[in-house]
Amino acid sequence: MPESRQPPRFREGPFTYHQEVELEIASITNLGEGLARKDGWVVFVTGALPGEKIVAKIWHNAANFSRGDLVRVLTPSPHRVQPRCDLFGECGGCQYQNLAYPQQLEWKRRQVQEAFERLGGIRTEVDPCHPSPKQYAYRSKITPHFMTPRRADFPIGFLAAGTSRRVVDVPKCPIATDAINAAYARARKDVRSDPGRFERGATLLFRDCQEGVVTDPRATVTEKVGTLTLKFLAGEFFQNNPSVLPEFVAHAVDLARASGARHLVDAYCGSGLFALSAAPHFESVSGVEVSAEAVRKAAENAALNRLLNCRFIAGSAESIFAGLPVKGPDTAVIVDPPRRGCDEPFLAQLDAFAPRRIVYVSCAPDTQARDAKTLTAMGWRLIGVRPFDLFPQTRHVESIAAFERG
Numbered sequence: 001m002p003e004s005r006q007p008p009r010f011r012e013g014p015f016t017y018h019q020e021v022e023l024e025i026a027s028i029t030n031l032g033e034g035l036a037r038k039d040g041w042v043v044f045v046t047g048a049l050p051g052e053k054i055v056a057k058i059w060h061n062a063a064n065f066s067r068g069d070l071v072r073v074l075t076p077s078p079h080r081v082q083p084r085c086d087l088f089g090e091c092g093g094c095q096y097q098n099l100a101y102p103q104q105l106e107w108k109r110r111q112v113q114e115a116f117e118r119l120g121g122i123r124t125e126v127d128p129c130h131p132s133p134k135q136y137a138y139r140s141k142i143t144p145h146f147m148t149p150r151r152a153d154f155p156i157g158f159l160a161a162g163t164s165r166r167v168v169d170v171p172k173c174p175i176a177t178d179a180i181n182a183a184y185a186r187a188r189k190d191v192r193s194d195p196g197r198f199e200r201g202a203t204l205l206f207r208d209c210q211e212g213v214v215t216d217p218r219a220t221v222t223e224k225v226g227t228l229t230l231k232f233l234a235g236e237f238f239q240n241n242p243s244v245l246p247e248f249v250a251h252a253v254d255l256a257r258a259s260g261a262r263h264l265v266d267a268y269c270g271s272g273l274f275a276l277s278a279a280p281h282f283e284s285v286s287g288v289e290v291s292a293e294a295v296r297k298a299a300e301n302a303a304l305n306r307l308l309n310c311r312f313i314a315g316s317a318e319s320i321f322a323g324l325p326v327k328g329p330d331t332a333v334i335v336d337p338p339r340r341g342c343d344e345p346f347l348a349q350l351d352a353f354a355p356r357r358i359v360y361v362s363c364a365p366d367t368q369a370r371d372a373k374t375l376t377a378m379g380w381r382l383i384g385v386r387p388f389d390l391f392p393q394t395r396h397v398e399s400i401a402a403f404e405r406g
Contacts, residue, residue: 013061014041020071025052030111030366032095032395034070045070046161047089049077049099050107079103084136084174091168092161094175094393105129105389108397112365112387120369122376127386130251134243135392139176140223141240144184145203149195156188156204175393180206183213207234225249225273230301232271236294239273241390248388248398252359253278255384255402256332259357263326265333267350269312272298274334274361279307286324287312320346321353328354335360341367344374351378358403365399372401381406 006017015021023036025048034048036056042065045056053075056068073080083089083097096104105128113126132138146156147167157170171188172181183206191198207214210222217235224230226246232238239245252274256264262283266275269287271294279285279302289295292314302310313323333355335342341364342350350358358380362368365387372382380403388398 011061013066014039015058015061015066017058019058020055021058021068022053022055022074023048023068025050025054028107028111030115030395041066043068046095047098048073049080051075051077052080087168087170090160091157091170092159092163093170093173095395097393101131101135101392104392105131108387108389111395111397112385112399115365115369116372116382116385118369119366120372120376122369122372122382124382124385127384129387129389129397130244130247132241132244132389132392134241136174137177138241138243138392139173139180140208140242141238142173142176142180142184142206143203144170144173144206145201146191146198147201149198149201152192152195154192154195156191176206177208179208179213183215187215205235209234225277228273228276229304230271230273230276231304232297237270239390244388244390248390248400249274249277251386251388252334252361252400253281255359255400256334256357257281259332259404261330261332261356263331265321265324265326265331265353265355266336267320267333267346268336268338269298270294270336272301272310272312274336275310275312276301276305276307278334279310283309284326285310286326288315288320288324289313290315290320318345320349324353329356331355332357332359337362337367339364339367342371347371347374347378351375351380354405356404360401360403362399362401363396365397368399368401372403375403376406379406380404 010017025034025036027035027050029035033044033046036043044067047070048054054073055071057071058066058068060067079100081100088097109126109129116122144157155167155169157168160166160168205215205217214221214234219234220231221234222231264278264282264285266287269275269289275285275287287298295312295314298312383402385401390398
């Protein structure tokens with residue numbers, strides 16, 4: 001089919017298929033796309049930066065917006081830089097390699113502030129985004145994958161930008177550590193030497209830790225965060241930017257300490273990162289998790305670090321704070337939920353527990369802002385928000401917010 005022929009499912013709209021339009025980019029969305037308006041109609045263009053005048057080729061019309069590919073930049077942003085990766089724009093892993101790092105930080109700050117205003121209904125001044133000491137070669141875990149091998153040089157890498165099925169062949173990832181890239185290069189040769197082992201493709205794991213680069217997701221690995229030593233399974237979740245992690249954790253702990261609380265509860269405690277980091281500063285620390293395996297790991301890590309004032313509880317989702325030996329008014333609570341945020345039953349239990357302060361750590365500012373709206377409706381007051389850049393060159397940002405009774 002010729003490239004210019006309109007596909008059957010192309011929706012009629014203000015633009016024809018592959019129409020080239022001149023646009024001025026006003027901002028970046030939380031997905032890392034440039035946003036422009038043409039006669040009031042919104043157009044999203046991947047790879048375009050705020051302040052740029054560009055030409056885009058339209059490939060999709062929706063009910064109230066269109067999407068286009070960047071054809072050429074007529075007036076470049078003064079903050080546009082040369083991407084370090086040749087696959088930038090094709091691989092879906094990074095969105096900001098073409099944007100100077102100080103501006104990446106500023107747009108992430110704006111992203112968090114806009115989420116709180118638009119989704120949380122809270123107007124607040126968000127702190128500057130805390131930078132990562134490393135902007136490349138920082139990532140300590142990657143999971144490249146491949147589909148069913150159908151040819152000798154089948155692609156091994158990451159999903160293409162804007163797709164959920166096509167894999168881009170990525171020989172080297174510049175945001176991964178040097179040790180991971182060396183191990184990954186060897187693994188690519190090994191996989192391609194005998195592709196018959198993988199009838200349906202596979203996902204590979206590379207975890208750079210104290211033991212070296214580990215590829216077995218069931219292996220126990222060790223990570224140092226400041227003076228803390230933590231052990232966990234290589235395939236489990238653990239923050240993947242060690243260069244900024246000590247400062248990230250310290251800020252959450254400092255917010256909890258500043259409340260004057262004598263005790264700390266770490267909900268969603270995992271293998272104990274926040275709980276154990278905070279233990280020297282509180283009379284007691286209680287970690288709560290629905291995963292019994294995570295609770296066992298956290299208890300083992302407490303013993304490993306000789307922290308005697310910690311206890312870890314496998315709590316049910318229905319009664320997450322039941323059985324705690326401390327009272328809410330004497331306690332600060334750190335909450336670090338998964339990307340989907342907290343559900344309303346959990347927030348109701350948290351409100352009923354009535355801690356002195358809530359420190360909410362999030363990898364998704366949109367769900368954090370949504371939960372902030374629920375908390376403020378319950379009578380809590382937002383006292384501060386600080387983003388942390390754990391994922392340079394990408395659209396992702398972590399955010400730490402604190403709440404007290406209004």
